[in-house]
Amino acid sequence: MKTLTTAEEEIMQHLWSLKEANVANIIEKMKSPKPAYNTVSTIIRILENKGFVDYRKEGRGHIYFPKVNKETYTAATAGKLASNYFKGSFKNMVSFFMEQEDLSVQDLEEILNDINKKKS
Structure with missing residues (x-):
């Protein structure tokens, strides 16, 4: 894209x-x-x-x-960000934002809840 x-x-x-x-x-x-x-x-x-x-x-x-929906563009952009700056690892990307204090414990809990919902 x-x-x-x-x-x-x-x-x-x-x-x-x-x-x-x-x-x-x-x-x-x-x-x-x-x-x-x-x-x-x-x-x-x-x-x-x-x-x-x-x-x-x-x-x-x-x-x-x-012609391109927002979700498709967001996924491509996030993937490119992870690939270019975080060796393709979303874990490294989340860790980076934690270190920068851009993510709170509450934010992480919400992310984990969303992940668990998707797994179910």
Whole structure:
């Protein structure tokens, strides 16, 4: 799966949330200062070329929608993160976040509960 830039990822987050939208709808959801219409339109065309977004014609405009679901992208990104920085080990990745104090004991307990639920 191709990697997204920060700007592309922001647009995708909005599209995943909205399910489908035109450029104006996406800009409306963005934080200030809002980017120019042409900027967002260009990023969407890039996402389309990368295979992340498709569209249907509606009137004179386009309605865009994600071709890649958020879960698929999240799994690919997490896998790439683990592979590139943690020798492919999710255990090493979790250990890293524990050492950085980004994970509390409560967070770990919740993760373990989720794992146990999936095993059942």
